[in-house]
Amino acid sequence: MPYALIIVIGWLYVTILVAANETGFVAGIVSFLFYGALPCGLIIYFSGAKVRRQRRQYREMMAEKARRDENS
Numbered sequence: 001m002p003y004a005l006i007i008v009i010g011w012l013y014v015t016i017l018v019a020a021n022e023t024g025f026v027a028g029i030v031s032f033l034f035y036g037a038l039p040c041g042l043i044i045y046f047s048g049a050k051v052r053r054q055r056r057q058y059r060e061m062m063a064e065k066a067r068r069d070e071n072s
Contacts, residue, residue, distance in 0.1 A: 004047035008040045 015036030022028035 004043055008043055012036050012040055 015032055018035065019028040019032035022031055
């Protein structure tokens with residue numbers, strides 16, 4: 001995950017510079033959204049999949065343990 005964040009920071013820097021060089025304000029916003037924010041959001045989402053899966057398994061394990069403790 002830390003490597004993904006480094007890539008995201010670098011890519012956002014590049015896309016901000018590209019957006020600043022666009023001819024119009026709307027073109028800059030659109031280029032930043034489609035070349036910067038959307039791909040970076042996908043990178044962060046996919047790189048966090050393992051962590052989300054581990055958290056879900058931990059919550060399920062704790063819920064099962066709590067059910068067994070209640071039944072005992």
